[in-house]
Amino acid sequence: MREVICLGEILIDMFCPEVGVPLERASSFVPVPGGAPANVAIGLAKLGIKSALISKVGDDPFGRLLQNVLLEHGVDTSHLKVDQEVRTTLAFISTREDGERDFCFYRNPGADMMLRPEEIEEDFIKGAKVFHYGSISMISEPSYSATLCALEYAKRHNLLISYDPNFRPTLWDSPDRAKKRIIEGLRFCDVVKVNEEELKFITEIDDLKEGSGKILEYGPKIVVVTRGQKGSFFNNGKDSGEVEGFQVFTIDATGCGDAFTAGILAKFLEKINQKSSPLFNLAYEEMVTILKFANAAGALTATKRGVIPSLPPKEAVVAFLNKEG
Numbered sequence: 001m002r003e004v005i006c007l008g009e010i011l012i013d014m015f016c017p018e019v020g021v022p023l024e025r026a027s028s029f030v031p032v033p034g035g036a037p038a039n040v041a042i043g044l045a046k047l048g049i050k051s052a053l054i055s056k057v058g059d060d061p062f063g064r065l066l067q068n069v070l071l072e073h074g075v076d077t078s079h080l081k082v083d084q085e086v087r088t089t090l091a092f093i094s095t096r097e098d099g100e101r102d103f104c105f106y107r108n109p110g111a112d113m114m115l116r117p118e119e120i121e122e123d124f125i126k127g128a129k130v131f132h133y134g135s136i137s138m139i140s141e142p143s144y145s146a147t148l149c150a151l152e153y154a155k156r157h158n159l160l161i162s163y164d165p166n167f168r169p170t171l172w173d174s175p176d177r178a179k180k181r182i183i184e185g186l187r188f189c190d191v192v193k194v195n196e197e198e199l200k201f202i203t204e205i206d207d208l209k210e211g212s213g214k215i216l217e218y219g220p221k222i223v224v225v226t227r228g229q230k231g232s233f234f235n236n237g238k239d240s241g242e243v244e245g246f247q248v249f250t251i252d253a254t255g256c257g258d259a260f261t262a263g264i265l266a267k268f269l270e271k272i273n274q275k276s277s278p279l280f281n282l283a284y285e286e287m288v289t290i291l292k293f294a295n296a297a298g299a300l301t302a303t304k305r306g307v308i309p310s311l312p313p314k315e316a317v318v319a320f321l322n323k324e325g
Contacts, residue, residue, distance in 0.1 A: 002052040002076045003269055004044050004130040005159075007150050008037030008137040009112040010055045010070075010080070011089035012062045013254075013307075020097040023104055029092060031062070032306050033069045035112070036134050036166050036258050043262025043297070043311040045074045049269060052076035052128070054120065054150065058088040058111040069308065081119055083111040093254075101254070103170055109140070116142045117149040125153040129272055130265055132162040135182045139171055151188045160272065160279065162265055163189035163220070164257070167198050175201075186218040190280070191268065193224045193261050208233045209240050221280040224264060224291065226257055226298070232291045239284040243291040246299040246324060255307030256298040262311070263294030296320050 013034035016026040037053060044051040053075055057063030059082050066088065070077045089110025094102045107113060115137065125131065131154035137143045154161050165182045172178035182202060186192060192215060194202065205211035212223040212235035225233040231245030267290040271279055282290075296317050304310035312320075 002050045002128050004041070004049055004051045004132060004265055005054060005125060005128045006037040006041040006044075006051065006132045007054040007147060008035065008134045009089060009110075010035040010038035010053065010057060010066050011091055011107070011110065011112060012066070014090055014092045016092070016094040019095045021094060023092055023094045023102060026092075026094060031065075033066050033308055034091065034255075035089075036136070036164060037132065038066070038070065039255050039258035039307050039311065040132055040164075040261050040265070041075045042070065042073045042308055043259050044266060046311050047262060047266040047297075047314045047317070049266050050074075050076070052079060052124075054079045054115070054124075056081040056083050056111045056115045056119075058082070058086055059084050060087055062088040062090070063111065073308070079119075079121065079124055081115065083114050086111045086114050089113075103168060105168070105171055112137070113140055113143050115146040117145045120146055120149045120153065122153045122156075125150060125159070126157045128159055130162060130269055131159045132164070132261070132265060133185075134164045134166045135178075135185050136166060136168065136171060138181050138185055155188070160191065160268060161189045162191045162193070162261070164193050164261055165198050165202065166257075167201060183218060186215060186220060189220050191222045191224070191264070192220045193226065193257070193264065195226045195257060199225055208242070209235060212240065213237075224294075226260055228253070228256075229299075231295050232260070234287050234291055236280060236282070236287065238281065239287065241284065241288065243288050243295060245295050246320075248299045248303050250302040252305045252310070253302050255310060256301045258307065259301035259311050260294045260298040263297035263317070264290055266314075267293050292321065293317060296324070
């Protein structure tokens with residue numbers, strides 16, 4: 001029985017292997033399975049959690065590749081739909097000299113955008129404990145309505161709801177519309193994970209505590225802010241604090257946020273299964289322990305190239321934490 005259901009985009013990341021070369025001058029690309037919700041589902045599976053993905057791919061070689069990758073890692077694909085008319089989404093990515101990435105998405109539309117409300121089954125969601133989604137499936141119809149439908153079912157059956165705004169400016173027709181729709185997404189969730197740039201975009205506030213406090217006003221119970229090698233920050237309305245990150249030799253930072261999300265959801269699920277204390281009223285020390293685990297998962301992901309091969313199994317995270325003391 002699946003414990004965590006992720007909903008959202010699954011696609012092929014077409015990586016330019018050359019650093020500092022803009023997309024228009026790239027001489028080659030390497031296809032790598034990706035999409036933040038899909039990465040989280042696989043990250044959870046590697047951490048020993050029974051996960052599932054609700055999404056859609058095209059009836060094409062890339063779609064079949066994505067299906068096979070999910071199955072190889074033990075993710076439930078029973079609700080991964082196949083569209084006969086629309087191709088699987090591609091995202092072309094180059095890495096700038098400063099380490100930041102440029103994206104160009106080929107999805108006009110892409111199969112993941114075509115997920116429909118009538119393809120969401122309440123009984124499937126009812127059987128899980130955690131539901132995770134992002135903002136990209138909320139950009140356009142019909143996936144926007146499909147996401148809202150799934151959220152309605154998750155709320156109805158008291159699942160822990162997790163949200164990753166995952167702001168990609170080139171996918172939106174305007175920053176104002178993106179901000180409005182991302183804030184709408186905040187109103188459904190219990191836990192939200194943002195990075196520092198997304199926090200400032202949503203709240204127009206630099207300060208971590210003040211900005212995360214603003215996000216809490218929209219409805220979430222816990223806000224977690226990722227800060228790269230500096231670690232992470234949390235605010236649950238009762239306590240807040242920074243959790244130091246781990247210094248590793250970074251080869252590829254792509255997907256570290258998805259590994260982090262899988263880490264916090266795995267630890268929250270552990271608390272749900274233990275029924276030991278109210279999830280939204282955890283002691284400060286318990287929140288620090290959860291974020292340390294997630295920080296470690298993100299750090300290990302940065303030490304290898306390619307997201308899915310780099311997502312660590314639970315044993316690797318535990319060994320890394322023991323080594324780091």
